[in-house]
Amino acid sequence: xxxxxxxxDYWPYRGRPQIVWPGGARLAFWVAPxxxxxxxxxxxxxxxxxxxxxxxxxxxxxxxxxxxxxxHERQMRLLDRYGIRGSVSLSAALCEHHPEIIAACAERGWxxxxxxxxxxxxxxxxxxxxxxxxxxxSIDTIERHTGQRPVGYLAPALSHSEHTLDxxxxxxxxxxxxxxxxxxPTPVRVRGGQxxxxxxxxxxxxxxxxxxxxxxxxxxxGQMLCDNFDRLYQEGATSGTVMxxxxxxxxxxxxxxxxxxxxxxxxxxxxxxxxLATGREIAEHFLANYxxxxxxxxxxxxxxxxxxxxxx
Amino acid sequence: xxxxxxxxxxxxxxxGMDHDRYQWSQLHERRPLVWPGGARLALWLNVxxxxxxxxxSGKPFAPPGGMTMPYPDxxxxxxxxxxxxxxIFRLFEAFDRFRIRPSFAVNGAMVERAPQLIAILxxxxxxxxxxxxxxxxxxxAGLARSEEAEWMQRTLDxxxxxxxxxxxxxxxxxxxxxxxxxxxxxxxxxxxxxxxxNDDLPYRxxxxxxDLWTMPLPxxxxxxxxxxxxxxxxxxxxxxVCDACDFLxxxxxxxxxxxxxxxxxxxxxxxxxxxxxxxxxxxxxxxxQPGVWxxxxxxxxxxxAA
Numbered sequence: 244x245x246x247x248x249x250x251x252d253y254w255p256y257r258g259r260p261q262i263v264w265p266g267g268a269r270l271a272f273w274v275a276p277x278x279x280x281x282x283x284x285x286x287x288x289x290x291x292x293x294x295x296x297x298x299x300x301x302x303x304x305x306x307x308x309x310x311x312x313x314x315h316e317r318q319m320r321l322l323d324r325y326g327i328r329g330s331v332s333l334s335a336a337l338c339e340h341h342p343e344i345i346a347a348c349a350e351r352g353w354x355x356x357x358x359x360x361x362x363x364x365x366x367x368x369x370x371x372x373x374x375x376x377x378x379x380x381s382i383d384t385i386e387r388h389t390g391q392r393p394v395g396y397l398a399p400a401l402s403h404s405e406h407t408l409d410x411x412x413x414x415x416x417x418x419x420x421x422x423x424x425x426x427x428p429t430p431v432r433v434r435g436g437q438x439x440x441x442x443x444x445x446x447x448x449x450x451x452x453x454x455x456x457x458x459x460x461x462x463x464x465g466q467m468l469c470d471n472f473d474r475l476y477q478e479g480a481t482s483g484t485v486m487x488x489x490x491x492x493x494x495x496x497x498x499x500x501x502x503x504x505x506x507x508x509x510x511x512x513x514x515x516x517x518x519l520a521t522g523r524e525i526a527e528h529f530l531a532n533y534x535x536x537x538x539x540x541x542x543x544x545x546x547x548x549x550x551x552x553x554x555x
Numbered sequence: 556x557x558x559x560x561x562x563x564x565x566x567x568x569x570x571g572m573d574h575d576r577y578q579w580s581q582l583h584e585r586r587p588l589v590w591p592g593g594a595r596l597a598l599w600l601n602v603x604x605x606x607x608x609x610x611x612s613g614k615p616f617a618p619p620g621g622m623t624m625p626y627p628d629x630x631x632x633x634x635x636x637x638x639x640x641x642x643i644f645r646l647f648e649a650f651d652r653f654r655i656r657p658s659f660a661v662n663g664a665m666v667e668r669a670p671q672l673i674a675i676l677x678x679x680x681x682x683x684x685x686x687x688x689x690x691x692x693x694x695x696a697g698l699a700r701s702e703e704a705e706w707m708q709r710t711l712d713x714x715x716x717x718x719x720x721x722x723x724x725x726x727x728x729x730x731x732x733x734x735x736x737x738x739x740x741x742x743x744x745x746x747x748x749x750x751x752x753n754d755d756l757p758y759r760x761x762x763x764x765x766d767l768w769t770m771p772l773p774x775x776x777x778x779x780x781x782x783x784x785x786x787x788x789x790x791x792x793x794x795x796v797c798d799a800c801d802f803l804x805x806x807x808x809x810x811x812x813x814x815x816x817x818x819x820x821x822x823x824x825x826x827x828x829x830x831x832x833x834x835x836x837x838x839x840x841x842x843x844q845p846g847v848w849x850x851x852x853x854x855x856x857x858x859x860a861a
Binding site: 280282283284286288289296297298299301302304305306308309311312313315316317336339340341342343344360361364368369370372373376377458460461462497498499500501502503 | 557558561563567568571572579580581582583584615616695696730731732750753754755773774775776785786787788791794795796798799800801802803806816
């Protein structure tokens, strides 16, 4: 184990070059629906139990199935209404289990990025070769079913190894959603030296974190989304920010919760200067226009810091 | 270091589900359901009548609402009993005031423990649902088939004898199941159960002894989950239920297919003096909406089968 994987250097928010999004927008807004498949009886990972209750965990399994049977269609129609294309964090095996959902998303021009094979298969304990194989399987499967070769990654169930991002970059990946250190895209250091970045995918705005971990009331969640937007929108005028709402069809699409999400979308999309984007579009814009600047600025910041301390 | 090769094999990776219990089906793709009288939203209230034993075994886990303190945990034992002695009468009044006929999911052990209450339920004629023997008799994989079957038989026999009803519905204690529970239910003359929370409408569930119906009864909207697990206020519970009601009515309108709002209620929780008013306000909102049909599970399933 290491104290820090050194995926990025410290680079303070204050004083960075300003990012301007396409159309002069100050805030890039994206919604990332997680479309996941959880197995009823997966092999047991030595480090993490897939289900809190003994097999069969009817409650845990069936509420997640609810997301696919009922919730997905609801969220998709809602996003349609506000002109938002989802960026799908996809359990690749869902392409095989539920191709009907994949087809509906593809028809709308949604983006698909990799979220592993199943959300019940954790990375913990995998050899490098096993993890590489799993990542390539997920990329190939998604490409075969959607025609899109995914360039983004969110590790299955946020389970990582020390080499997860190295391996994803080597597989042709461009961006990761696994890091929560910033409100702007940032370069990420991978061992192969690829141009690889992190884009903001908020853990705090994630419906499952809000509802399951933090046990927040639905209307308060809706308010938090608006508050989060307000501040990022205000600051975006001078810094250029990204707001992401990561969702799960088994959480946000429940009948008692959809209203809060809808009101937040109504509010956010009612502002000018907001770029409704996908994860890939945000990554591409940043890579084409700001990556080199950010990379150089971060490096010179560090050199300054180091120089300063030596000179003192 | 590496995981066993099994970890990268996916034997169930195929179209549909990773098991054979039911068909993969998205709700919006199905034939719209029509409720009697052109109603949009069926309202099903289910009330749990439960016994939490003081000498809880906690196998394979302590049930939600069960004992948490060292033996004898009199605070939780007696507080749960409060629901059956006092709280449930406040619920009866609320149901009668808003002309709702709920179902009652009753632990088999309650027949001996509170015969007066069972007589009242029998008199009311509301649908009785079997709710296992008691809240510490969890159906789970560690039980022998014969033992699980015996619990089920005893529960159904005692409720059928005491109420004179056929008793065809089932809700497992803590909604926990063994891999065999659905097969055993079908063998014991049960027609529907409500443990699975993967749909907003009933669907067919396959067992070795024929199909069951599943009835939707969302866990995450029930009083226990919202108020006791999430620690949300009573007002927030009301708002969540009302938001669900309004949403489902709109979805029914837009899709042309009937929807169901089902609520699982605990007299030991909502029957408290400071909470009952929030149930009343909730019912007032729901029943004042046009197109709401207060219905029992049997009425809903009859309409589904039509």
